Structure formats: C-alpha cells, structure tokens
Amino acid sequence: MKLTASGASPYVRKAMVCAILRGIDAQIEKWVIATTDPVLAQSNPLAKIPTLVTDDGQGLFDSPVICEYLDSIGSAAPLFPAEGPARWTALRLHAIGDGILDASQPRRREIALPQDEGRIGYITLQQGKVSRALDDLEKEAGSLHQLSTIGEVAVACALGYLDFRFENEPWRPGHPKLTAWYESVVKLPAMAQTMPFA
Known part of the structure; x- marks a missing residue:
C-alpha cells in the first residue's frame, strides 16, 4: 500500500x-x-x-x-477500542485532536494574508476553539496513556503541530498536566520518527 x-x-x-x-x-x-x-x-x-x-x-x-x-492490519493491540466507554473516550479525544488541527491549519493560511476585520474575526474564532480544546485536555490529562488509543495519537499529533507551526503562541502555559503527558509521549519511537518538517 x-x-x-x-x-x-x-x-x-x-x-x-x-x-x-x-x-x-x-x-x-x-x-x-x-x-x-x-x-x-x-x-x-x-x-x-x-x-x-x-x-x-x-x-x-x-x-x-x-x-x-x-x-485493522497487524497484530499489535488495536488503537480503536471495539465497544463501550473506552471506544467513546478514544473517539472523543480523536475528535478533539482533529478539531485542533482543523482550526489551526486554515488559520495559519489566514495569518499570512492582509488583515481586515473579517479575517481577524475568523482567526480569533479559530484561536478560541484551540484554547477551549487545550483547557478541556488539561482536565483530562491525568487519564491519558502512552498512545494506547487513536485519541491519544490524535492529541499528540495536534500538540506537535502547534509546536511546529505556532511556536509564537505557546500552548504549554496554563496546561502543566497536558505538558507533562506530551513530553512523555513525544519521545516514543512512533512520535520521534515522524517529527514534522517543512
């Protein structure tokens, strides 16, 4: 493939x-x-x-x-739990991680364009989504594991993207538990081998 x-x-x-x-x-x-x-x-x-x-x-x-x-391929433990509360937790975290990315990628393009009232409003709206998502993840950080589900993978990749593209808007202040979790997973081989580059 x-x-x-x-x-x-x-x-x-x-x-x-x-x-x-x-x-x-x-x-x-x-x-x-x-x-x-x-x-x-x-x-x-x-x-x-x-x-x-x-x-x-x-x-x-x-x-x-x-x-x-x-x-669905391979013999390692599945990242998508089959059913029950664990599945919904994983899918919810997946949606939060992807939501951070969905709010951040277009905002990056908008920042590079001439700023007017509409564009500034759009950028502020997207920043608010990311900020609320980070605050929500901070509350849940104590229950996150070492990339055992798709939700944790998505959140880790989203935080890595914020580091990569929005270094001037650090997400770590105010999120100490989420920071500690991220620092523990970013060194794992799956994350270390896929660090973003331009």
Whole structure:
C-alpha cells in the first residue's frame, strides 16, 4: 500500500504513527504527489492529503478512515477500542485532536494574508476553539496513556503541530498536566520518527 507523503501534514503524521504502533510501517510506500496532480484525484476525488491506496487499489481518505483501516492490519493491540466507554473516550479525544488541527491549519493560511476585520474575526474564532480544546485536555490529562488509543495519537499529533507551526503562541502555559503527558509521549519511537518538517 502507499500513503501520500508530507513532512508537514499532521494528518499524514497521525496515519504514520498508527502504522508504526501497529507494526506495519514497513508495508507502506511513501507516495510523493502534489494535490494538483490529476493522478491523485483518481484515488481520491477530493484530491486531498492524506490518501492511502490499499494493496488492492482502493483509495481511502481522510485520516480517520485511513487510521481505522491501518488499525485493522497487524497484530499489535488495536488503537480503536471495539465497544463501550473506552471506544467513546478514544473517539472523543480523536475528535478533539482533529478539531485542533482543523482550526489551526486554515488559520495559519489566514495569518499570512492582509488583515481586515473579517479575517481577524475568523482567526480569533479559530484561536478560541484551540484554547477551549487545550483547557478541556488539561482536565483530562491525568487519564491519558502512552498512545494506547487513536485519541491519544490524535492529541499528540495536534500538540506537535502547534509546536511546529505556532511556536509564537505557546500552548504549554496554563496546561502543566497536558505538558507533562506530551513530553512523555513525544519521545516514543512512533512520535520521534515522524517529527514534522517543512
């Protein structure tokens, strides 16, 4: 199978962290392709990164679907709990992690454009989403484990993205428990091997 490659995409990173944790990263070929390349649209009509093409040629997107597919391969403990409260906790954390990314990626583009009242309002709105999510995660940090679920993977990748793209807006002040958790997981092989780069 092959996965679109991007050193800067936190969504690609999340998929690769899942693959490493599942012990199947050696089975994944890195696929370097631009979103404007029509070949990508053949596998993903949205022409977005990440896209995973399975061994039988099926195109999967976007990262939640890719991660769940990867979780169905390999013999390591599953990252998506099968049922019950643990599953809903993992999926909720997954949504928070992805929500931080969904609020941060477009904001980064908006910051680079000329600022007007509408754009400033949009940026402030997205900053508020990230701030509330971080405060919520701080309350839950004591119950987070060492990347044992997709939720913890998503949160770790989101915090890594904030470090990577928003160094001038440090998230650690006011979040000591979340900081301690992140510092313990960022050194794990799956995170260390997938550090973002431009």
